[in-house]
Amino acid sequence: MDRRNGPGEPKAAALVVIDMINTYDHEDADLLVPSAGRVVPVLAELIGRAREADVPVIYANDNFGLWRSHHGELVDTALSRPHADLIEPIRPDDKSLFVVKARHSVFYETPLSYLLWRLEVGHVVLTGQVTEQCVLYSALDAHIRHLEVTVPEDAVASIHPHLASAALEMMRRNMGARIVTAKEIDFTRPFTAP
Numbered sequence: 001m002d003r004r005n006g007p008g009e010p011k012a013a014a015l016v017v018i019d020m021i022n023t024y025d026h027e028d029a030d031l032l033v034p035s036a037g038r039v040v041p042v043l044a045e046l047i048g049r050a051r052e053a054d055v056p057v058i059y060a061n062d063n064f065g066l067w068r069s070h071h072g073e074l075v076d077t078a079l080s081r082p083h084a085d086l087i088e089p090i091r092p093d094d095k096s097l098f099v100v101k102a103r104h105s106v107f108y109e110t111p112l113s114y115l116l117w118r119l120e121v122g123h124v125v126l127t128g129q130v131t132e133q134c135v136l137y138s139a140l141d142a143h144i145r146h147l148e149v150t151v152p153e154d155a156v157a158s159i160h161p162h163l164a165s166a167a168l169e170m171m172r173r174n175m176g177a178r179i180v181t182a183k184e185i186d187f188t189r190p191f192t193a194p
Helices: 029-052 071-079 112-118 131-144 161-175
Strands: 012-018 057-062 097-101 121-129 148-152 178-180
Touching: 012 029, 012 131, 029 057, 029 121, 057 071, 057 112, 071 097, 097 112, 112 121, 121 131, 131 148, 131 161, 148 161, 161 178
Parallel strands: 012 057, 012 121, 057 097, 121 148, 148 178
Antiparallel strands: none
16 A cells, blocks of 8 residues: 555554663663563564564564664573563564664654555554654654654653653644554554544
């Protein structure tokens, strides 16, 4: 399907996993880890369903400031740290796609827009962390690129729950994002605009 389809027409989807390959050794980690722990089982199930439906799973991840990093090194580093239990259930498989990012948005100075265009994706399902930062900014950048956006609220982790709630509301109201639960996402059916 072509992402130039009109409003309400079916669009091919991709699942974007934001910053979940993480060492959790930053200043907000103590606040983030409990939220990530609640999200990981939901996200693992969602990733599994996307893979079964042949929906592209794209990991968009910070490079930890190591400019020589590639996805294998990032995964290995995260798995060698104390919170490997948060990485193992959602680790990329051989078919996963990977975009290394350096700032909040998954689109900023990355090839993600081009990748989505090549895959003819018109609808992104944004998951990962942090809801009130990288997920929010990525949703805005997706919106201004005329991509449809869905955010499963139980598959995004936060540092500050009150800011996460506000961010989800902003995505819904200002960006037209569908805010749903992971169980409401059916990758076997084409996505349509709300």
